[in-house]
Amino acid sequence: MNLSVDRIAVPNPYFEGASNVYLVRTRSLNLLIDTGIGTPEALELLQRELAALHCPVHEISAILLTHKHMDHFGLARAVADASGARVYVHQDDWKDVAFYDERHDEISRLYLNAMQQWGLPPEMIAQMGSLRERFSELARSVPSAIALHDGDTLAFDSLPVRVVHTPGHTQGSACFLIEDRLFTGDHLLPTYTPNVGATDVTSGRMLQRFIDSLKKILALPNAAHLEICPGHGPSWRDPRPRIEKILKHHDERTQKILGILSDGKPYTAFEIAQKLFGTMREHHVLLGAGEVYAHLEELHADGRVERLPHHRFRSV
Numbered sequence: 001m002n003l004s005v006d007r008i009a010v011p012n013p014y015f016e017g018a019s020n021v022y023l024v025r026t027r028s029l030n031l032l033i034d035t036g037i038g039t040p041e042a043l044e045l046l047q048r049e050l051a052a053l054h055c056p057v058h059e060i061s062a063i064l065l066t067h068k069h070m071d072h073f074g075l076a077r078a079v080a081d082a083s084g085a086r087v088y089v090h091q092d093d094w095k096d097v098a099f100y101d102e103r104h105d106e107i108s109r110l111y112l113n114a115m116q117q118w119g120l121p122p123e124m125i126a127q128m129g130s131l132r133e134r135f136s137e138l139a140r141s142v143p144s145a146i147a148l149h150d151g152d153t154l155a156f157d158s159l160p161v162r163v164v165h166t167p168g169h170t171q172g173s174a175c176f177l178i179e180d181r182l183f184t185g186d187h188l189l190p191t192y193t194p195n196v197g198a199t200d201v202t203s204g205r206m207l208q209r210f211i212d213s214l215k216k217i218l219a220l221p222n223a224a225h226l227e228i229c230p231g232h233g234p235s236w237r238d239p240r241p242r243i244e245k246i247l248k249h250h251d252e253r254t255q256k257i258l259g260i261l262s263d264g265k266p267y268t269a270f271e272i273a274q275k276l277f278g279t280m281r282e283h284h285v286l287l288g289a290g291e292v293y294a295h296l297e298e299l300h301a302d303g304r305v306e307r308l309p310h311h312r313f314r315s316v
């Protein structure tokens with residue numbers, strides 16, 4: 001099928017650089033993959049860039065969301081309202097997209113609980129809590145969103161789009177396979193490994209799921225020939241070397257954590273993160289401690305560390 005794909009990088013002031021929005025077009029279809037963050041500036045930029053591509057916002061026919069983070073789905077409601085486009089997101093992220101506004105307090109409570117489990121000092125927990133308050137402005141609920149499932153094939157104007165559920169970064173992260181392109185959101189990125197552990201506190205054991213999801217990409221037919229279109233940064237062909245590198249990275253991190261624990265003393269995830277990453281600022285405190293905690297969860301499941309009172313872990 002005659003397909004054209006354009007990438008629009010939508011900057012945001014909070015997270016890792018600009019988020020990619022992809023416009024996928026056939027003769028009669030204008031599909032948007034992700035939307036960018038929900039600020040007025042981002043909406044203005046998206047409208048301008050789409051107009052420059054001769055596809056004004058009101059002509060968007062459908063919106064596919066790779067996951068529930070604000071820098072990816074923030075503008076979904078605005079674009080859907082302007083165009084009547086249907087919005088799709090994986091079942092496991094659906095609730096947090098459909099009821100984003102309504103769930104703000106509940107998610108804040110889950111973060112509070114998680115930060116305590118990660119061993120963050122109280123003054124840092126208070127600081128992080130106020131950081132989260134700002135997030136309520138960066139997206140809006142999309143109550144009409146339609147839930148997707150692993151293996152679904154959506155046929156838009158006879159263009160098949162296959163849904164590949166890749167939990168880890170969030171529980172409902174999904175990649176979209178369109179011909180030889182795989183749109184990966186934050187599951188697979190060109191230069192850094194996405195955070196796992198701190199970016200979705202609605203579920204546990206995310207690291208193992210993330211690793212399984214990377215292997216799932218390797219097992220796709222024709223994996224070597226796929227063009228990866230990530231949620232941040234430029235696209236590239238053949239995901240295999242990058243996936244091998246990320247798997248190795250997590251393996252090494254596990255070894256480093258075991259190295260720190262080898263003195264037999266009890267540590268919180270936060271204390272280990274400080275040893276690994278030094279002084280962390282702003283949301284990097286969350287990312288660092290949450291990721292260490294995700295490793296500790298796996299080590300605990302493997303019987304290699306034990307849980308102690310006061311959110312501490314010790315090597316066994």
Ligand SMILES: [Zn+2]
Binds near residue numbers: 067069169186199
């Ligand atoms: Zn994300």
Ligand SMILES: [Zn+2]
Binds near residue numbers: 232
């Ligand atoms: Zn992202």
